Amino acid sequence: MKSKPITRRNFLKLSAAAGAVAVVSGCTVNLQQTEYLESYVRSPEDALPGEDTWYATTCRQCPAGCGILVRVSDGRARKIEGNPIHPLNRGRLCARGHAGLQVLYNPDRLRSPVRQAQRGSAQFEPLYWEEALQQVAEHLASPRPESVAFVGGYGTTPDHLYWLARHFLQALGGLPPLLFDLYNVVDGRTVLAQTSVDLFGVEALPVFDVAEADVVFSFGAHFLETWLSPVAYSRAYGWMRRGRAGKRGVLVHFEPRMSMTAANADEWVPIRPGSEGWVALALGKIIVEENLGPADLARRYAHLYEKVDLAEAAHVSDVPVEKLRTLARAFADAHHQVAIPGGTMAGHTNAPQAIAAVHALNLVMGQVGQAGGAFLAPSPPFADFAPSPVASFTQMQDLVERMAAGQIKVLFIHGSNPVLELPAAVRFAEALEQVPLVVSFSSFVDETALLADLILPDHTYLEGWGYQVVAPAMDRPVVSAQQPVVRPLYDTRATADVLLALAQQLGGEVAQALPWPNEVAFLKEKVAELRGLGVSAEGFWTAWRQRGGWWPEGEAREVPEPSAAWNQPLEGVLPDFSGGSEEALYLLPYLSTALSDGRGANQPWLQEMPDPMTTAAWNTWVEINPETAAELGVGDDDIVRVISPYGEIEAIVYLYPAIRPDTVAIPIGQGHLQYGRYAAGRGSNPVDLLAPRVEVRSGGLAWAATRVTIIPTGRRRRLARLESNIGVEYAREVGPPG
Ligand code: SF4
Incomplete structure (x- = not known):
């Protein structure tokens, strides 16, 4: 048709x-x-007309893993709410979580498996599942070692599927599956986890007891927007601010741009990009020198600050020494204080040193493992339920090199869109051309699926099974359950079932390695390990689905033990930037609160949701300080070219006084060429500008290490926004008064 x-x-x-x-x-x-x-x-047979049923499952709109309840009536999912007993979000949800129905009912979903005779043509031919499986099985027959690869998305690829894909690839002699998506890159998960290994000897993400803190110093952590577990942190922040009678916590946020988290702070300190670690070192030095914290800790950790020079730190960060002293005293003066190393600082080449400097503040104040302080994320007490590993940028680069060299014969992609999410300079799309068979499991034709031979659409998360080991869980380990709340709307199939069917078709060792008859059998066996003594397997399975997962009743926080790394003095390391001259502007991309890394761009509710700081929607803008804009000769709604040595995009100018004059910021999320009617052809993708710079210790992408130049195009386009800029327009037309 x-x-x-x-x-x-x-x-x-x-x-x-x-x-x-x-x-x-x-x-x-x-x-x-x-x-x-x-x-x-x-309507399904078991639906009672007029009766609502609520199903507990897990939100997949970001990697946080909040528990949700979905109201279903007449077989249709009507409304998503937070699961009140889920320990992560306790009944709360963010806007993206509420919008999940628009994934299920999206008019641009694929309805069946399709093949594309010519990649990129967007001319899809429907095919039967048996036909599709046969085609994949033929390519998988007698594969060369390490010639089959699987790229998933952290949080979008359920954990049980990650483990099943691991079994599958192992049996085939393929590469271990890689979980990579831009959301986790900007969250800084790789470098945060690596720093925990270096400083505390445990590979776990840090968690911060914001709820019980009196003073919170956030170093670029957008914990009220997108960072790690924004719903859990927003709830904790609400408690810190006004949950305790007569006590109102204080938030100070350090970042070159006023984000929504900064706007909610008592004080925003607009530091120079990449100088978070220098500020933390300076604060620590002042605390130790002036003996502002516990005296024994000041003695024990004085050596950490031997090499810190306050004047140098002030120069690098652009925060005067006197201001640093005031901040250090305010931090140390509180009963419970916590310093949070966040996402923005994790995007610089000096991230490990900077994160260590922020953790050191908690250490010298005795706030590691204390109420209102810093902890490590607890893992479930079962080896198989460690959080699935997030792939580093260097692992993705290695895969791209293998693809380009013709070593990968079959590539599976699930829940990830590397063509859009990797910097253009990595040349993922070009490397795909050298892979004989590319199979996407996407529910939509996104930019990567468009370059696939076959798209075998998985169910959406409201139709499918799974679980997610919540990382970071806050006060106890959580394995969040995912179950279908409605029957699949279309002829889609669980990717786990596709892998199991392929294993049976291939036979031999592969079939033996994957003996489960279907996805649910595998899942049941997998989660059975979580059941307590005395609980029957069926009883646990029922409770698992009713409650929405597994977690212990009481709190179980993980207290970090400082490693030998703390015996060495800390050092300030300057961030390194690529692109442009010294006069070029620092580029600060940030995750959109609505569209996140772009996965929400096909949901009209999220497109329509105004950005909390600019009120803009439906497009891409570049935030420029008015002083800088005047030098560039541009104003509100002018279209400019943003250029780095690695790419070029166009964006609409948004004059933003709350950003440093040496920095410009662009939200991530738009710039789709595909991905359905609401997303395609809208705005631009700032990731295309990024230098493929690596933070060496963790192998993570240094996504904040690019400088850009701005060139006016002479064209204008009104940015859709809620606020009025009529006054600005008028002043522009008539000039200054008098
Ligand atoms: S924070 Fe993430 S997981 Fe939680 S409701 Fe929002 S989008 Fe869903």
């Missing part, structure tokens, strides 16, 4: 045919424009 844009006439025709789901026959179709109606006639 050739697609047509939906007109009122078409809509009425379709309505008249209620109950008949559009059928795609052997012809090629443009999937972007086809509209389907879901009929009430297809």
Whole structure:
């Protein structure tokens, strides 16, 4: 069926045919424009008319792993709420979590497996599952060692699927699966976990007891927006601010740009990009020198600050020494204080040293492992339930090199969109051309799926099974359950079942390594380990689905033990930047609170949601300080070219007084060329500008290490925004008064 844009006439025709789901026959179709109606006639047998049922499952809109309850009536999912007993979010949700229904009912979902005769053509031919599996199995027959690879997304690829893919690839002699997505890169998970290994001997993400803190110093941690567990931290922040009678906690935020977290702080300190560690070192030195903290700790840790020069730190960070002294006293004066090393600082080449300097503040104040202080994320007490590892940028670069060299014969991609999410300079799309078979499991035709031979759509997360080891869980380990809340709407199939079917088809050692008859059998066996003594397997399975996962009743925090690394003095390390001259501007990309790393761009509620700081929506803007804009000769709504040595994009100027004049900021999330009608052809992708710089210790992408130049284009376009800039427009047209 050739697609047509939906007109009122078409809509009425379709309505008249209620109950008949559009059928795609052997012809090629443009999937972007086809509209389907879901009929009430297809209501599930077990649905009681007029009765609501609530199902507990897990949100997959970001890697946090919040527990959700979905209201289902007449077989249709109607509303998503937070699961009140889930220890991570305790009934709360963010806007992205609420919008999850628009993933399930998205009109641009793939309805069946498809193949593309020519990659990138967007001409898809539907095929039967058996046909699709046969085609993949033929490519997998007698593979060379390390010639099969699987790229997943952390949080979007459920943990059980990660483990199943691991078994599958191991049996095939393939590479271990890699979980990589931009969200986790900007969160700084790789470098935060690596720093925990170096400083505390445990590979775990840090967690911070914001709720019980009196003073919080946040070094670029957007914990009220997107960072790690924003719902859990927002709840903790609410408690810190006004949950305790007569006590209101204080938040100070260090960052070159005023983010939403900074706007909620008592004080925003606009430091120079990449200088977070220098500020932390200076604060620590003042605390120790002036004996502001516990005296025994000042003596024990004085050596950490032997090499710190306050004047140098002030120069590097652009924060005067007197101001640093005031801040250090305010931090030390509190009963419970905590310093948080966050996402923005994790994007610099000096991230490990900077993170260590921030952790040191908690150490010298005796706040490691104390109420209102710093902890490590607890893991479930079962080896198989450690959080799935996040792939580093260097691991992805290695994969790209193997692909480009023709060493990868089959590439599976699930829940990740590397063509959009890796810097263009990595040349992932070009390397794909050398892979004979690319199989995507995406529910949508995104930029990577467009370059695949086959798309075998998985169920969406509201239709599928799974679990997620929550990382970081806050006060106890949590394994969050995922279960279908509705029957799959279309002819999609669980990727776990696809891998199991392929294993059976391949036979021999591969079939032996994956003996489970289906996904649910594997999942049941996997989670059975979590059941306590005296609980039957079936009893646990029922409770697992009713509660929405597994967690212990009481708190179980992980107290970090300082390693030998703390015997050495700390040193300030200057951040390194790529691109442009010294006069070029620092580029600060940031995750959109609505679209996050771009995965939310196909959901109109999220597109429509105004950015909390600029009120802008539906496009990409570049935030420029008015002083800098005047030097560049640009104003609000001017279109500019943003150029780095690695790429170039266009963006609309947003004059933003709350950013340093030497820095420009661009939200991540737009710039899709594909991904459905709400996302495609909208805005631009700042990731295309990034230098492929590596933070050496963790192998993470130094995503904040690029400088750019801005060139006016002479063109203008009004940015969709809620706030009015009529006054600005007027001043621009009539000039200054008098
Ligand atoms: S923080 Fe993430 S997991 Fe939690 S509700 Fe929001 S999008 Fe979902």
